[in-house]
Amino acid sequence: MILQFLLAMIATSSFAVLFCVPKDQFLFSSLTGALGWISYLIFCRLGCGVVTASLLATFFLTIISRFFAALCKNPVTLYLVTGIFTLVPGAGIYYASYYFIMDNMASFAEKGTETFKIAGAITIGIIFGFSIPQKLFSCRFPAKPENKN
Amino acid sequence: MSDSREILTLAVEIGDVLLRSGGEIYRVEDTILLILNAFGIDDYDVYVLSNGIFASANEDKEDACSIIRHVPLGDVHLGKIAAINQLSREICAHECDVNEAWKRLDACKALPFQKPLVQKICCGVGCACFCSIFGGRTLDAFFALLLGFFLQSLRLGQQKRGASNFFIDIIGSAFLTASSLVLLNIGLPVLQDKIVIGSIVPLLPGIALTTSIRDLFNGDYLSGAIHLLDALLTAMCIAIGVGTVMILYRNLPGGVLLP
Numbered sequence: 001m002i003l004q005f006l007l008a009m010i011a012t013s014s015f016a017v018l019f020c021v022p023k024d025q026f027l028f029s030s031l032t033g034a035l036g037w038i039s040y041l042i043f044c045r046l047g048c049g050v051v052t053a054s055l056l057a058t059f060f061l062t063i064i065s066r067f068f069a070a071l072c073k074n075p076v077t078l079y080l081v082t083g084i085f086t087l088v089p090g091a092g093i094y095y096a097s098y099y100f101i102m103d104n105m106a107s108f109a110e111k112g113t114e115t116f117k118i119a120g121a122i123t124i125g126i127i128f129g130f131s132i133p134q135k136l137f138s139c140r141f142p143a144k145p146e147n148k149n
Numbered sequence: 150m151s152d153s154r155e156i157l158t159l160a161v162e163i164g165d166v167l168l169r170s171g172g173e174i175y176r177v178e179d180t181i182l183l184i185l186n187a188f189g190i191d192d193y194d195v196y197v198l199s200n201g202i203f204a205s206a207n208e209d210k211e212d213a214c215s216i217i218r219h220v221p222l223g224d225v226h227l228g229k230i231a232a233i234n235q236l237s238r239e240i241c242a243h244e245c246d247v248n249e250a251w252k253r254l255d256a257c258k259a260l261p262f263q264k265p266l267v268q269k270i271c272c273g274v275g276c277a278c279f280c281s282i283f284g285g286r287t288l289d290a291f292f293a294l295l296l297g298f299f300l301q302s303l304r305l306g307q308q309k310r311g312a313s314n315f316f317i318d319i320i321g322s323a324f325l326t327a328s329s330l331v332l333l334n335i336g337l338p339v340l341q342d343k344i345v346i347g348s349i350v351p352l353l354p355g356i357a358l359t360t361s362i363r364d365l366f367n368g369d370y371l372s373g374a375i376h377l378l379d380a381l382l383t384a385m386c387i388a389i390g391v392g393t394v395m396i397l398y399r400n401l402p403g404g405v406l407l408p
Contacts (some may be wrong), residue, residue, distance in 0.1 A: 004282055011278030011350075014271040017263055018351070020228040037282065075176065075234050078227050081356050088355040091283060091346045097388035098342070101395040123362045130366060 001038070008037040008086055016082045028068045032083035036061035040087060050114065054087055055115075055121035061087070062129025070137040078106055089118040154214040157206045159250055160184040161216045164195075164202050166258055167233050171225035173360055174199060174369040180237045182390020187241045199364070199372035222379070224262070225356055232257040265305055272351050273298035289340050292332055293347040296325055300348060315386045320353055321352050322390030330398050345391070352387055354380035 012033025021029050028146050040057035048056065065079035092115030099108035164181040168174075178197045181204060182185035185193050193208070196203040200222060236253050239245045245253065263271070276297025281290040300321055307317045325348050333341045361376030 005276075007278045007282045011275045011282065014275035014278070015351075016227075017271040018268055018275070019356075020226045020260070020262060022228045022231050025231070044183065073234075073238075075172070075227075076230050077171070077176075077184065078231060079175065081171075081225070081227065081359055084359050085350060085355045086279075086282070088350075088353045088358065090349050090353045093353075093384050093387055094342065094349060094391055098395060100388075101392045101399070104211045122358065126359065126362045127366050130363070132202050 001041070004041060005034050005038050009034040012082050012086065014083055019082060021078055021082060025072065025074060028072060029079045029082040031078075032061060032065050032068060032079040032095045033086050035064055037086040038082045051117045054089075055116045055125045058084070058087055058122045058125025059128050062126050063132065066129065066132075066137050070134075084122070087118075087122060089115045092118060153207050153212045154187045155247060156185065156190055156374035157193075157204060157214055159254070160188075161202055161204050161218055163233060163237065163254055164197065164204075165218055165220055165227055166254070168199070168202065168220045169223040170229040170233075171223075171227070171356060171360065172230050172233075172381070173363050174372045175364075175367045176230075180233070183241050184237060187243060188247065197369075198370075199262060199375045220397075225355070226260065226262065229260050231259055232260060232329055265302075266303065269298045269301040272301035276300070276348040276350060276380065278347075279350045280343055283346050285340055285347055288338065290345045290347070291343050292329070292339060296344065296348040297351065298329055299328075300325060300351060304351075315382060318352050318383055318386035319390040319393075322349060322387040322392045325349055326391045326392075326394040327372060327398075330394065349387060349391075352383070354383035357383065 009030040013030035015033075016026055016029045017034060026040065036057050040053050040062045043056045061083050063114035065076050065083060068074075068079045069076035092111055096108055096111040096115055099105075099111055160181045163184060164177045167180060168177045174197050178195055181195045181197070181202075182193070185195075185206065190206050192208060193206040194204065194208070200220050201221060202216070202218040204218075205213070207213050208215075214369075231256075236245070236250065236257060239253075240250055262268075273294040274297070277290040277294035280293035281287075285293065302318055303321060303324060307320065312320075325345050329339070329341045329344045329348075332339050332344070357376045357380035361373045361380055363373075364370075364376060365373030
């Protein structure tokens with residue numbers, strides 16, 4: 001589990017480099033990705049299906065990135081975009097096209113629907129995460145005087 | 150007070166950079182509105198799409214002006230978004246006049262992308278880690294690292310040639326599948342599917358998906374639909390790339406049978 005956490009952190013931070021995240025935010029964006037992935041694993045282990053786990057993990061990920069965004073006064077995109085890569089169903093796309101080519105239509109339908117469901121779950125997770133009022137995030141960290149809007 | 154045309158140009162230029170680097174629609178709109186407000190223009194209209202900005206100020210006065218900007222979908226640069234965020238915050242706090250803001254904006258625009266070598270290495274390391282967290286073993290992760298490195302080289306090369314993103318996605322995923330099949334065929338004990346899944350991650354439309362959801366959620370249906378279409382097409386291109394190679398491979402005589 002710890003190894004997974006570290007690997008997810010390295011993976012997310014190397015993507016953060018690709019997307020030119022400012023250097024002082026690497027830690028936070030990699031933490032977001034790692035926490036998202038770990039929560040996905042935990043939800044999977046608790047017996048949620050892949051889809052439910054994706055939903056809950058995305059929800060959690062969104063909350064964390066909003067928390068970091070409020071903490072560091074940065075756009076939330078910085079953390080969310082790099083963190084989400086651990087949850088996007090790349091394996092689903094691969095297996096779906098693989099089974100399609102192999103004429104294994106039953107497995108193709110299964111994987112294909114699962115991929116779409118995961119994409120939908122990510123959507124709903126993000127939407128839920130953003131429905132929480134901004135106040136909850138910003139009131140904990142009152143704006144520093146020099147940064148006041 | 151400065152000329153309204155200059156202020157509008159500044160605001161739209163800032164929005165342009167933001168949109169180009171992958172900002173969400175509402176962020177671009179809000180930034181432009183806040184800047185116009187901060188410089189004392191209160192009669193304005195701004196409409197932002199994911200590939201265009203339309204803005205006008207002081208319509209019914211003497212110094213009426215309007216701007217239309219075409220903003221092609223560009224490469225994501227989150228550093229620029231953060232820098233512009235800081236700049237607009239300072240403008241709103243009236244710590245920054247127009248000339249100063251132009252200078253700061255030029256500095257933001259000049260923020261470089263990572264060097265190609267750094268990009269390639271990071272892409273490789275990222276692929277290796279993803280391969281390993283998705284269930285690959287050490288050997289698989291090692292090959293994913295190599296493939297990620299070459300994938301990024303391929304993408305950079307094609308981008309320089311001006312190839313379309315879809316073409317790059319198809320070629321990229323085909324390249325990954327083909328090389329993983331080669332590895333399998335020379336008899337290495339690799340999990341071919343894990344290698345592909347790990348190294349395919351840089352091609353995935355994670356950003357387009359996230360942005361489109363947030364745009365749709367904020368009520369910018371048109372822009373959300375544009376990004377959603379982008380995400381779906383990218384996914385389809387990846388599937389096409391993987392699929393084509395698989396078909397070719399299946400029709401090759403003497404291949405190792407796939408699981």
